[in-house]
Amino acid sequence: MGRDLNLGLECWGIGFQNPVIIASGCIEYDESLSEVFPFRECGALVTKTITLDRRDGNPMPRTTEVDCGMLNSIGLQNEGIYHYVKKILPRISNELQIPIITSIAGFSIEEYASIASHLDREKAVAAIEINISCPNLEKSKDESLLFAQDPYMSYGVVKAVRESTTKPVIVKLSPDVTDIVAIAQAVVDAGADGLTVANTYPAMAVDIETRRPKLGNITGGMSGPAIRPLTLKKLWDVYSNVKDVPIIASGGIMDACHAVEYIIAGATFVSLGTVNFIKPGAVLEVISGIKDYLLRHKMSYKELIGSLKID
Amino acid sequence: MKPVHRKLRVVSNKRLASDHYLLELEVDENISLLPGQFLQLRLEDGMQFLRRPFSIFDCENEIIKILYKLRGNVTALMSKVKKSDLVDVIFPLGNHFPQPEKGKVVLVSGGTGFAPLHFLAKELLNNKNLTLEFLIGGKGSEVEAFKNFLPSAVSVKIATENGSAGEKGLVTDLIADIEGWIYSAGPIAMLKAVYEKIKVRENPAYFSLEAHFACGLGLCWGCVLPTREGFVRVCKEGPVFSPYVVKWEEI
Numbered sequence: 001m002g003r004d005l006n007l008g009l010e011c012w013g014i015g016f017q018n019p020v021i022i023a024s025g026c027i028e029y030d031e032s033l034s035e036v037f038p039f040r041e042c043g044a045l046v047t048k049t050i051t052l053d054r055r056d057g058n059p060m061p062r063t064t065e066v067d068c069g070m071l072n073s074i075g076l077q078n079e080g081i082y083h084y085v086k087k088i089l090p091r092i093s094n095e096l097q098i099p100i101i102t103s104i105a106g107f108s109i110e111e112y113a114s115i116a117s118h119l120d121r122e123k124a125v126a127a128i129e130i131n132i133s134c135p136n137l138e139k140s141k142d143e144s145l146l147f148a149q150d151p152y153m154s155y156g157v158v159k160a161v162r163e164s165t166t167k168p169v170i171v172k173l174s175p176d177v178t179d180i181v182a183i184a185q186a187v188v189d190a191g192a193d194g195l196t197v198a199n200t201y202p203a204m205a206v207d208i209e210t211r212r213p214k215l216g217n218i219t220g221g222m223s224g225p226a227i228r229p230l231t232l233k234k235l236w237d238v239y240s241n242v243k244d245v246p247i248i249a250s251g252g253i254m255d256a257c258h259a260v261e262y263i264i265a266g267a268t269f270v271s272l273g274t275v276n277f278i279k280p281g282a283v284l285e286v287i288s289g290i291k292d293y294l295l296r297h298k299m300s301y302k303e304l305i306g307s308l309k310i311d
Numbered sequence: 312m313k314p315v316h317r318k319l320r321v322v323s324n325k326r327l328a329s330d331h332y333l334l335e336l337e338v339d340e341n342i343s344l345l346p347g348q349f350l351q352l353r354l355e356d357g358m359q360f361l362r363r364p365f366s367i368f369d370c371e372n373e374i375i376k377i378l379y380k381l382r383g384n385v386t387a388l389m390s391k392v393k394k395s396d397l398v399d400v401i402f403p404l405g406n407h408f409p410q411p412e413k414g415k416v417v418l419v420s421g422g423t424g425f426a427p428l429h430f431l432a433k434e435l436l437n438n439k440n441l442t443l444e445f446l447i448g449g450k451g452s453e454v455e456a457f458k459n460f461l462p463s464a465v466s467v468k469i470a471t472e473n474g475s476a477g478e479k480g481l482v483t484d485l486i487a488d489i490e491g492w493i494y495s496a497g498p499i500a501m502l503k504a505v506y507e508k509i510k511v512r513e514n515p516a517y518f519s520l521e522a523h524f525a526c527g528l529g530l531c532w533g534c535v536l537p538t539r540e541g542f543v544r545v546c547k548e549g550p551v552f553s554p555y556v557v558k559w560e561e562i
Contacts, residue, residue: 027530028531030530030547032313032314034313035314036315048532056542057535057542060536062533062535063361063523063524063534069360070361072525072533074532074533077532077542276530277526277528277530278353278360278361281316
């Protein structure tokens, strides 16, 4: 019955048919999967993170199942910015009439800025998501931490990207920090238009019989329902302390209830990642579940955002 | 056919021998599956997180069959599945085995690698210009059960590690003076050994590879194989590969 309700929203000057986004790294658009995966129904697609040069990615095995989740160490395998602009972008923007958000990563501030200025010319890119938080990337050249673990470095990356493009800039934060509010505030001060809270958690698993790590890269990033309460708290911290910046919630959403939970805590968008591997139709379930919730509670979508009662 | 996502009803789930089982699933639509393709299965009971890939063992009269071995929690739960239960399946996935027009074909399987080659052998038998030899390897008694699935037109040789059937030893010991097209599926160490036996003669050959899958749909790039053309996805560009493009030294 929730089908008639319109979940469309406008944000950053972009029209979204609904607030359910596909998280970076979790979808490779493939027309042959159209019976299985409702690509065209998504609110937006965040494409797999691209880097300036092509990357082979990490050694096998790259994924392993853990209790209530999985670890991955793909290592940002991609063909580089030129291939993305020439081959991937034209095809997906032509075939999918939904906003394309391009996820980018670099190894220096200059690299981030360079990718952003390439993308600035591309009409098909609706917004840029800066991945400063991939746990599978080698550390930045200048620092021993991920960019996302240092407010000054985070500020520097975002400011450089901001100056290289007029497109909306979203920053994907790492949950693996002591004070996520400080990082979030720093990137907003640097000109970020939106925040994605958050990336995967650094994690590892060991095969005790062989005494080998279950990932070829030894460590990886954890996703799935196990991380949801942790990321929800990070999102709440950011929402309640950093004002007026739309947040994309990302972490362990498996169904509409989980999505609504994040929206109540302050998310404007919800993004689906690992669930796509298990239930490729999850995006439809989440959309109709949010509609049902709103009808049941006689609320608009806007009213639901940040409606947590704490008195 | 394009992959579809369905809940399929269990027709039967039988133990074949020792820790090997055959699961039969009923489909109520027209389907066309090709030898070499696989499906991604998830049980309804929620104990399982990621899907698990299984090669198509057979498909006829809208019944899909898969062969599995008890290996961990998920296959243990699978063995408890009963007639009329539903399982959640995405199929068919992956590429398939190219087939020759005439001549000799040798199929070399290890363990549950028998599954995709069984489906292939059945298809190849429709071509009267082919002669088939099937070399089946395994740990023990399951190999006899596998052999019974094959029609008598297929010449079969067996090797078992415990010597309970056929020759005692590895299936690769049965490979001698190979001619014709070679198909193989089984553990990586076995595939490497098969490749070593054929590489000098450069027989046309196709192997079905395995990897840890997260999605099995080509979405995540978790299951890559090192090849002369870089990392490719086992679930999407494969699982069937020419062994001559694989960088065996990196696996």
